[in-house]
Amino acid sequence: MAKPIGIFDSGLGGLTVARAVRETLPGENLVYLGDTARVPYGTRSARTVTRYARGCADRLMGFDIKLLVVACNTASGVALEALEQQLSIPVIGVIAPGASAGVRATRSGRIGVLATPGTVASGAYERAIHRENDAIRVFAQPAPLLVPLAEEGWVTGEVPTLAAKRYLQPLVKADVDTIVLGCTHYPLLSDTIHEVARELLGHEVAIVDSAEATASALRSLLEAQPEEPSGSGSLRVLVTDLPAQFRIAASRFLGAPLEGFETKAIDL
Amino acid sequence: MAKPIGIFDSGLGGLTVARAVRETLPGENLVYLGDTARVPYGTRSARTVTRYARGCADRLMGFDIKLLVVACNTASGVALEALEQQLSIPVIGVIAPGASAGVRATRSGRIGVLATPGTVASGAYERAIHRENDAIRVFAQPAPLLVPLAEEGWVTGEVPTLAAKRYLQPLVKADVDTIVLGCTHYPLLSDTIHEVARELLGHEVAIVDSAEATASALRSLLEAQPEEPSGSGSLRVLVTDLPAQFRIAASRFLGAPLEGFETKAIDL
DSSP, X not given: OOOOEEEEESSSTTHHHHHHXXXXXXXXXXXXXXXXXXXXXXXXXXXXXXXXXXXHHXXXXXXXOSEEEEOOHHHHHHHHHHHHHHOSSOEEESHHHHHHHHHHHOSSSEEEEEEOHHHHHHTHHHHHHHHHOTTOEEEEEEOTTHHHHHHHTOOSSHHHHHHXXXXXHHHHHTTOSEEEEESTTXXXXXXXXXXXXXXXXXXXXXXXXXXXXXXXXXXHHHHTOTTSOOOSOOEEEEESOOOTTHHHHHHHHHTSOSTTSEEEEOOO | OOOOEEEEESSSTTHHHHHHHHHHOTTOOEEEEEOTTTOOOTTSOHHHHHHHHHHHHHHHHTTTOSEEEEOOHHHHHHHHXXXXXXXXXXXXXXXXXXXXXXXXXXXXXXXXXXXXXXXXHHTHHHHHXXXXXXXXXXXXXXXXXXXXXXXXXXXXXXXXXXXXXXXXXXXXXXXXXXEEEESTTGGGGHHHHHHHHHHHHXXXXXXXXXXXXHHHHHHHHHHTOTTSOOOSOOEEEEESOOOTTHHHHHHHHHTSOSTTSEEEEOOO
């Protein structure tokens, strides 16, 4: 029997990771858990985020998953070690892959990171980047409002452009040539962020989406475990709350209609 | 012994209600519970909000409160009846007082309500207004992004002005003369909302803050219970999560520094 891969996020943003995984590894079965009853994690304390992350991981273990993807930057930043100690299966976060992709992309050695306050406070991106190259300068900028903007679908136009301008100002001053999107919600605003950054910096800038980097890292990890069979490419979506706009928002992040996939509300 | 008044909200926005209560009833002892580990409520389902509201009420009952103020519009909209049935003490929400104040303020009989998606979906403002006067036309507009804007302190300037413009458009089209701020976060954006509304409508508009209306309703309720002694004007603040910017955000909503008040983090 093919065991599924477990993926969890604070909410629906991690479906951008599920989407990249489905594109990179179309044969894998996925069980996605979005903690929509407690989203967002990025503005909460490390203690609370760790507690929530443990609960999500516990629930996914009930599906006999072969591997856990922490598709939430905040949880990856503050709870990855706790989850690795708690679980007997491999655990992969989104920060190390995103950091590696940033290191590969930069020419000037100056990387900007847009992330939630929780991720920025964890210092996890700096550590991950410096593990690969400690000469790189890292400028981490909290951008909390980009999360609700992405959730509401306000991803282009005046409001997101102005918010991006405000958040990018310190990264422009630092003259970065690479910006890592350190939150699974931000890829929806990628075009706006790219445009604003290019305009303010006056030169091209690489935008790194950690969802794609994570999918690549996951593929490498699975290639090292050839004994584990892949499945039929199924996707099961579990959420802790079913808000009114759930299907619309989920389809937006997944990049595909949610119809045809099993969805279920659970309590945590 | 003077029993305290219990107040709860999804997060810190309800401190605008605590502030109004302290100004109106300076002798009362207050226990405030902010469910900061699960904020916001306004984008979640009625089922989940009711579950959370019951948990908050249970915890406050442990402080032997004489009365419960549901200082969250979303919880008032979807869970007030459930709480009234659950508890043996009087329960007062923010919607009925805000609706009454709106009815008193309107001349044209056209009232706009800015609220969270959860509150708008509940239809609670329409019901409360029509209970007093069913000839009044009510236009309820969800304005979810105003919550994170208030929490981040982005209350004046380009971004909140543009967001307000977008949300106020349908209320302008409806030519309302009164706008009820149907979320405890919105009073922080009151000046911006007032300015934008006046400019777009081309005439004066009354902005109703349900925090003040609730404090007045609470005073009337207490005057009807003269046997209950008031206290020394103490305030105890309980939160389910202590995020990094807690003190700054709390002081902003309370309109006073948090120092000198007992604050405590609890698990729910």
